[in-house]
Amino acid sequence: xxxxxxxxxxxxxxxxxxxxxxxxxxxxxxxxxxxxxxxxxxxxxxxxxxxxxxxxxxxxxxxxxxxxxxxxxxxxxxxxxxxxxxxxxxxxxxxxxxxxxxxxxxxxxxxxxxxxxxxxxxxxxxxxxxxxxxxxxxxxxxxxxxxxxxxxxxxxxxxxxxxxxxxxxxxxxxxxxxxxxxxxxxxxxxxxxxxxxxxxxxx
Numbered sequence: 001x002x003x004x005x006x007x008x009x010x011x012x013x014x015x016x017x018x019x020x021x022x023x024x025x026x027x028x029x030x031x032x033x034x035x036x037x038x039x040x041x042x043x044x045x046x047x048x049x050x051x052x053x054x055x056x057x058x059x060x061x062x063x064x065x066x067x068x069x070x071x072x073x074x075x076x077x078x079x080x081x082x083x084x085x086x087x088x089x090x091x092x093x094x095x096x097x098x099x100x101x102x103x104x105x106x107x108x109x110x111x112x113x114x115x116x117x118x119x120x121x122x123x124x125x126x127x128x129x130x131x132x133x134x135x136x137x138x139x140x141x142x143x144x145x146x147x148x149x150x151x152x153x154x155x156x157x158x159x160x161x162x163x164x165x166x167x168x169x170x171x172x173x174x175x176x177x178x179x180x181x182x183x184x185x186x187x188x189x190x191x192x193x194x195x196x197x198x199x200x201x202x203x
Contacts, residue, residue, distance in 0.1 A: 001151045004127070004165020005141055008092065012158040017133055017184055023082045024104060024133070024191055027052050030079040031071050033106055039064035047113055048106045053081040055101040055198050057120065065120045067101060067198050088129065089195050092162060095126045097202060099195040107190040109135065109179035115146060115171045118163070118196070126197035127164030133157050134190035136181040142171040157182045157190075 012020060033048040042061035051057060055067040056078045070077055081102055089099050107113070118128050132155040139161070142150040152175065155161060163170060177190050185191065 001141060002143060002165070002167040002170050004163070005167035005170065006092075006162040006164070007153060007155075008160040008162070009156070010158050011088075011092075011160040012131070014158070017158050020084065020131070020133055020193075021184055021191070023084065024193070027079050027082075027104060031056075031076070032073070033104075034071075034073050037061050046111050050078075050104045051101060052079045052085075052104065053099065053101045054078070057101060057103050057196075067120065085193070085195060088131070088160070092160060093127050093129055093195070094164070095197060095201070097126070097197060099126075099129070100198045101196045103192075103194045103196070105192045105194070107135075107137065107174065107177045107192065109177055109188055111174070111177050111189075113174040115140065115142065115150075115173040117169050117171055118194075119169060121196055121198045123197045123200050124168050125201060127162050127168060129195040130161045130163070131193040131195075132159045132161070132190065133193070134182050134185040135188060136178040137190055137192075138175040138178070140173055140175055141167065144169060144171075146171050154178075157184050 031050045035044045036059040059065045139155045140150040140152045142148045
């Protein structure tokens with residue numbers, strides 16, 4: 001495993017997880033979940049998502065992967081990032097500037113996310129900080145090449161994972177979500193929050 005990957009098991013206590021889910025529900029009410037589509041093919045992702053912050057990540061057949069300031073379906077600005085998200089970033093990111101985007105992904109039971117690199121950001125010196133809420137997920141992280149060996153671990157509700165340093169551009173993904181391993185989310189499933197800096201850090 002590359003240096004810079006950190007797994008903070010149980011970072012958020014159960015009571016904090018409940019508060020975080022309430023925040024997520026409010027954000028989803030303002031910016032509804034949507035299903036991004038693959039560039040070129042237009043095939044929909046299995047994961048539903050939305051965003052909060054100044055920028056949000058989107059993808060569709062014509063525009064491809066990108067960040068933009070508005071929701072692709074409502075054309076409204078993304079909701080503001082909650083202060084608790086910014087506090088997490090300040091605590092673990094070791095970055096001189098705030099995150100600009102928080103991707104909010106919803107994984108139903110059995111959902112996967114193939115091995116990929118988070119490379120759509122202009123600033124890769126800042127880490128990607130990820131929060132798991134809800135059902136357990138089997139996560140893998142590898143190297144800078146798709147073919148590099150992968151390490152697998154289970155991300156549980158309340159865990160925080162950080163891709164920084166050498167691991168910032170490592171291949172990673174979700175192999176599966178384990179059904180009924182948490183009662184946090186009504187109806188089951190898993191929310192994953194990923195905080196990101198998109199534009200270059202101030203010099």
